Amino acid sequence: MSVIEARDLTKTFGAGDSLVTAVTGVSLSVSAGEILLLLGPSGSGKTTLISMLGGLLSPTAGTVQMDGVGALYQTKDVAETRLRRIGFVFQSFNLLPGLSALENVALPLRLLGVPRRVAAARAASLLASLGLSRRSGARPGVLSGGEKQRVSLARALAAEPNVLLADEPTASLDTQTGREAIELLRTSVHRGGQACVVVTHDTRLIDFADRVMRIEDGRVA
Amino acid sequence: MSHRAARVATASFIAWRNLTRERRRWVMSASALAVAAMIVLFLQGISRWLTVSSTAYLDHSGAQLVVSEKGIEDLLFAQSAFPATALDEVRRLPGVRGVDPVVAVNGIVGVGHTHLPVYLVGFQPRVGGGPWRLVSGTGKPAGAEVVVDRGFASIANVVVGDNVNLFGHPLRVVGISGDTNAAGDFFLFTPIELAQVVAGTPTVSYGLVYLDSRAHAADVAAAINRIPGLEALSRDTVAANDKATITSSFGQPVEILVVVALVAGVLIAGIVLYTATVEHTRDYAVLKAIGAGRLVLYGSALMQSLVLSVCGVLLGWGLAAALGAALDTWYPVIASNLDVGLVAQVAGIIVAVNLLAALLPVRYVRRIDPQEVFKA
DSSP: OEEEEEEEEEEEESOGGGOEEEEEEEEEEEETTOEEEEEOOTTSSHHHHHHHHTTSSOOSEEEEEETTTEEGGGSSOHHHHHHHHEEEEOTTOOOOTTSOHHHHHHHHHHHTTOOHHHHHHHHHHHHHHTTOGGGTTOOGGGSOHHHHHHHHHHHHHHTOOSEEEEESTTTTSOHHHHHHHHHHHHHHHHHHTOEEEEEESOGGGGGGOSEEEEEETTEEO | OOHHHHHHHHHHHHHHHHHHHSHHHHHHHHHHHHHHHHHHHHHHHHHHHHHHHHTHHHHHHOOSEEEEETTOOOSSSSOOOBOTTHHHHHHTSTTEEEEEEEEEEEEEEEETTEEEEEEEEEEBTTTBOSOSOEEEEOSOOOSSEEEEEHHHHHHHTOOTTOEEEETTEEEEEEEEESSOEETTEEEEEEEHHHHHHHHTSSOBSEEEEEEOTTOOHHHHHHHHHTSTTEEEEEHHHHHHHHHHHHIIIIIHHHHHHHHHHHHHHHHHHHHHHHHHHHTTHHHHHHHHHHTOOHHHHHHHHHHHHHHHHHHHHHHHHHHHHHHHHHHHHHOTTSOOOOOHHHHHHHHHHHHHHHHHHTHHHHHHHHHOOGGGGGOO
């Protein structure tokens, strides 16, 4: 049974002569514990697509259905839904530089109103499971790229979301670190049961995915 | 802790970390706000000093009524003169406990290479009407002796024991008084007989009237007003008239400066607070992307502004106090009265205005596109 399902997603920008169609009629569905790899070159519409799947960009046409939520863009508070249901892993990590690794991971929980100590314990446990227990007090500025991506993954998993969306998760890492990061992501998804969509242009990640969709010029190739 | 309280705590925490992450930048931002606050506080303190100092003599006299020549309703600016014997009639009125005669001479005297406005008070040292706070020496001059204001002494470079030439009379300084600079008009105190010589008339200028505890000031004033050539007003009325003149001549320009400083301060605050928010565009985009609500987003931006403003005001208060102390030490001609009440009032205005200025960054945060997070 699919956890997230998109139907005929289309996104256009501008109007008239300057109308640009970024995504045209893309449909997909991802089940619990499954990793879908959206593979496409730069400018193919991958980021626009993941933005719509994550509730960050409303589609011009089409729908996103999420298990237990319904139509994502018709929910009362899309931001709250993101916080509770969706975890993001970004290419450039996007950790808050003023917070320690532990505080970054605990942030979604604190935003959900989880008491500080409970949030910190959960964050510490996640960091430990990703081999970062000794780096929990470190600020992002002193972490390596691989460590930052692991913290980013821990933050994405902190609120136990149903859906995990990863945008070019290995693009800022060297080959070995990237391989380790995607392996960790796969292990976490298979263990946690999230529906995971990974957007990338890196064909080396194909082996790590359960399913691959190729995107070209905003369409499923 | 409720969800809302947890989110407020998280917003505060993020704001604090945003501010303290780059300490140098934080200090610079707080310093910019502090300078703006200092200027406003300092000027407002001068404005307060102008009004408080203009009535200091009357406020410290303890008199309930002030008797002057008919038609004269202030102390500092008009020249009142009436026969000293007229005060004997006042002394005989029921309810009057005592009357201190005072001779006042307004003028400009040359000291060193400059000229200073002075207000010479001739009084009876054994009775009252003299200086109320002494910095050094005695407050009871006799013969050709004078007590001079501290600012005057500083500019004239005189100390107790020196001689000064005032209104063509060589006088010996026997005391230095404090808080006797009425909005830039330096008080000098001499025996009443000497002041009459300086004034060139044996008349007196004012009578400070002290009443019995059971007497009604209005009744006694009415009785004095029936004496030909005299007018009696309450001390507060005369003080209010002096204050009104000072405010219209000196206070209003200072108030205009205060408003200008406040406007400049708002602009500085706006720029500083806006910059402090823009610097964290990416962070706000991340917060938006992961699902932070408006309470956290706007709360952290506002909290950041509030913390910066409070730090700026506290630092500005310290700077204004230091500036006032420096002025008091090296150029005691004007002063800045920074009492806690005034500081609280001005600080409240500054923080409120800064929070209004913080609406600009809040608007900015509202418009941040969470898709910013996908930029490499």
